[in-house]
Amino acid sequence: xxxxxxxxxxxxxxxxxxxxxxxxxxxxxxxxxxxxxxxxxxxxxxxxxxxxxxxxxxxxxxxxxxxxxxxxxxxxxxxxxxxxxxxxxxxxxxxxxxxxxxxxxxxxxxxxxxx
Amino acid sequence: xxxxxxxxxxxxxxxxxxxxxxxxxxxxxxxxxxxxxxxxxxxxxxxxxxxxxxxxxxxxxxxxxxxxxxxxxxxxxxxxxxxxxxxxxxxxxxxxxxxxxxxxxxxxxxxxxx
Numbered sequence: 001x002x003x004x005x006x007x008x009x010x011x012x013x014x015x016x017x018x019x020x021x022x023x024x025x026x027x028x029x030x031x032x033x034x035x036x037x038x039x040x041x042x043x044x045x046x047x048x049x050x051x052x053x054x055x056x057x058x059x060x061x062x063x064x065x066x067x068x069x070x071x072x073x074x075x076x077x078x079x080x081x082x083x084x085x086x087x088x089x090x091x092x093x094x095x096x097x098x099x100x101x102x103x104x105x106x107x108x109x110x111x112x113x114x115x
Numbered sequence: 116x117x118x119x120x121x122x123x124x125x126x127x128x129x130x131x132x133x134x135x136x137x138x139x140x141x142x143x144x145x146x147x148x149x150x151x152x153x154x155x156x157x158x159x160x161x162x163x164x165x166x167x168x169x170x171x172x173x174x175x176x177x178x179x180x181x182x183x184x185x186x187x188x189x190x191x192x193x194x195x196x197x198x199x200x201x202x203x204x205x206x207x208x209x210x211x212x213x214x215x216x217x218x219x220x221x222x223x224x225x226x227x228x229x
Binding site for chain 1: 146155158170207215217218219221
């Protein structure tokens, strides 16, 4: 079974500050991990993904995430927040090698960026 | 290259009615998945279609059914609508042989049940 926990339904940062959105997962098989962003009244856009190989993954818009197997975490970071980063962020997991094609999503974290 | 498209954008129905939502996958993709996103929650997997067959199903009642056509487009049907079916319905497409399971999402259909 797989699950995702996103700590903090809302995160507020000042423009230019570090962004840290937390994601912990549970998976009985090697996971594939994803971060998606959702702007108001829109669908989901893939920010980045971890499949295999390098554990530090770089994505679009300056975001990156690090897969830490020992901590079962995949936290999303960005060194300097921009007003345009304000959105809902979802962490998701799917199972590698076990034909589990569905994505399991966390409940989301709304990022607020203060001027 | 068109991405995933969905229609309609918005829909209002009353309890007990039936609804059909439509999805066209990204060019070159052969697999379509449907997700329900209730307000303030993450998307929940409904089912996935490949080669016109339901490949996997989430924890949704039989009122939710689907179809995939030879051109890979897909429909989601919901019968006997309940107030709790009000949500954003997202379609995602992918390529089955893509073992990394990268799914591309459409803009969604917002269904309101009164």
